[in-house]
Amino acid sequence: MYQKLISHKGERPLSCQEKWHNDISSKNETVDWRKVYQTSTACIRSSKLIDFNFRFLHRRLATNSFLQKIEIRQDNNCTFCQNGKEDLMHFFWQCEKTTILWLQSCQILTTENNLHLETALGLKPDSSNFKLQINFCCLLAKQHIWICRLKELHPTQNNFLIYLKHIHLLENKTPSNTKNGGLFYPRLIRSPEPLVNKKKKRKERGNWLFTFREIRRKEEKRREKKEKKGKRCKQACK
Secondary structure, eight states, X not given: OHHHHHHHHOOOOHHHHHHHHHHHXXXXXXXXXXXXXXXXXXXXXXXXHHHHHHHHHTTOOOOHHHHXXXXXOSOOBOTTTSSSBOOHHIIIIISHHHHHHHHHTGGGTOSSSSOOHHHHHTSSOOOSTTHHHHHHHHHHHHXXXXXXXXXXXXXXXXXXXXXXXXXXXXXXXXXXXXXXXXXXXXXXXXXXXXXXXXXXXXXXXXXXXXXXXXXXXXXXXXXXXXXXXHHHHHHHHO
């Protein structure tokens, strides 16, 4: 019933799919678009990254070529290299600054020698044993490139690794409904700690609050002693 209701209301973005086929020059090859749209939800929990990947696949990111069409910008040059026309293919793959980032960061995870265009942009997700890790890093690399454009900075490997570590920590902290506690295998990301009963958590929380209060009281006593010694020294000097 649910699929029938969706079939009447929902429409496939055929124009976006045709544009992607023209960009990657693979009209003869078939692309599993259902798998493409589900990769973000399979490898990450952040709603912001899922929304970014949705806008990227539907070509809803405002590049300089689009801004020139609607007469917001006068030129359509790339914000990083200032050489070519800034469309989605040039900005996320063909630009000199972005190619360096792809070569330094995400190509290390792939089993093959070269990182393909389709896997980097998420049009043909990786299907190897480490598919979750590779698709996760490619998705973060795309968003990191877009954030650098908004902040008018060049994407570098060090900044990308810092951002990757930050998202990795947030993903491990967020709760999950899976049995192993996370969506990733322990090769790239450490599995979280096992679940603890609520009673034990309450006891640990109470002990933590008790120790925190004790430390605070000791600090207050030390301050009072220092103030008394200072008053005594002033009286003796007089």
